[in-house]
Amino acid sequence: MNRNEVNGLLSFVIPCYRSELTIEKVYNEIVETVAERPQYDYEIIAVNDCSPDNVLGVLLKIAEEDPKFKVVDLTKNFGKHSAILAGYFYVNGEYIVNLDDDYQCPVNELWKLIDAMVEGNYDCATALYERKKQPLWKRLGSAVNLQMVNMFIEPPKGITVENFFVIKRCVSDEMLNYHNPYPYVLGLLMNATHRITMIPMKERERGDENSTGFTFKKSLELFLNGLTAFSIKPLRIASVVGTIFVLLGVIYGISLIIRKLMSPQLSDGYGSLLALLLFSSGVIMILLGMIGEYLGRIYISINNTPQYVVRITKNLNKDKSQKVNI
Ligand code: UDP
Ligand code: MG
DSSP: OOTTOEEEEEEEEEEESSOTTTHHHHHHHHHHHHHTOTTOEEEEEEEEOOOSSSHHHHHHHHHHHOTTEEEEEESSOOOHHHHHHHHHHHOOEEEEEEOOSSSOSOGGGHHHHHHHHHHHTOSEEEEEESSOOOOHHHHHHHHHHHHHHHHHTOOSTTOOOOSSEEEEHHHHHHHTTOOSSSOOHHHHHHHHOOOEEEEEEOOOOOSSSOOOSOOHHHHHHHHHHHHHHSOSHHHHHHHHHHHHHHHHHHHHHHHHHHHHHHOTTSOOOHHHHHHHHHHHHHHHHHHHHHHHHHHHHHHHHHTTOOSOOEEEEESSOHHHHTOOOO
């Protein structure tokens, strides 16, 4: 079906950021797991998202010894989602296995995902973690993100996609059609397919002492991306809310006039006027901000801001590495 598709080839895509101490463990676990089923082979595409530590050195060292280990190095920190799409560009496999670099994804449970996909003819099988080992603000962030996704992208009921999931090549190929900067993988995935199954498993602790690479700022950025990238509903909500406030303002104003006419001794009520002014200018600012989000997005898109830029690659086809600005 696809140009380079090889039956039974699993393409692992790993965005790498601050993981010089864990990535080798992840690599070893992948090799051991795939070896359990001789009918499958692997390739690993590790994308260095301009990590400040020496993870690139570690990646290149592994790639030196294993030609199935392929490295993509980005010019700056484009974020996890751009790094994932950069990886998708280079895959050759039939199944794309997505996982993190910090040894949190239970790779030893991989076959549960693959089997579920093959048996149920699904396009995506994702881990469903029983208990989240995450700081509170991160959990809150994920919960808000999930709600937002449910509201605006309308996934099949009750479906959540974790950081460990397998998709078919047709899905990743479709996701590659999104060329704008700041992609949102979950939204793209849901846009491409609803044939998703969830398999319960346990997420592990990070394999090193580092904390999460997601700062509060990054999580907030991701939230705004998800909110505005896939739907114009927020704009509509803004207009509806704006209209309601304008109506309330009119009703309140009329009631004030009537009260003043009925009892002229009432004071002029500068206080309520001021409150109303503050309130309505607040609403206007929210609406303007909302529109600004979309305008900024359009501006960035027509400005040809790259989704990612590849600096060097290792063990990869040369002409693909020429692709620097998609
Ligand atoms: N990541 C990335 N770029 C970043 C931050 C994170 O590519 O700027 C990758 C990181 O290498 C890892 C994944 O995103 O594979 C998840 O990151 P992390 O484990 O820090 O986040 P959490 O597990 O808390 O979601
Ligand atoms: Mg992690």
